[in-house]
Amino acid sequence: MKTKNPFAARVQLFNIYLLGISLLLLAQSFSYQLYRLGFVLLFIGVPFQIAIGNVKPEASRPEAIKKTLIYLAIVALIFALSIFVTPILIELGRNK
Numbered sequence: 001m002k003t004k005n006p007f008a009a010r011v012q013l014f015n016i017y018l019l020g021i022s023l024l025l026l027a028q029s030f031s032y033q034l035y036r037l038g039f040v041l042l043f044i045g046v047p048f049q050i051a052i053g054n055v056k057p058e059a060s061r062p063e064a065i066k067k068t069l070i071y072l073a074i075v076a077l078i079f080a081l082s083i084f085v086t087p088i089l090i091e092l093g094r095n096k
Contacts, residue, residue, distance in 0.1 A: 008064035009057035019045045047075050 005013075022045055025038025051071035055064050 006058050007061040008052070008055045008059040011064065011068075012052050012055075012057060015045055015049050015052055019049060047072065050075055 018041060022038045022041035025034050026042065028034055028038075048068075051068045052064075054071050055067045059067065
């Protein structure tokens with residue numbers, strides 16, 4: 001009897017497939033709509049990979065969801081902070 005993989009491992013595998021499909025859609029050159037879909041999938045998949053990649057594959061569903069949400073919040077915070085700090089740093093560079 002085949003045992004089911006833990007939730008976190010299945011989500012990680014799904015995200016790897018999602019990233020692969022998005023790269024294939026970006027690499028094709030015959031449809032702009034598929035290219036845009038690939039870009040959106042990549043835009044969603046990369047931050048999610050950062051978050052879910054830091055969760056142990058053996059984690060249970062509630063533990064994996066909790067840690068993923070925490071990591072996504074950290075990624076969003078760093079992203080927002082970098083948007084806030086960038087103009088300040090540019091202005092510092094211009095004043096020299």
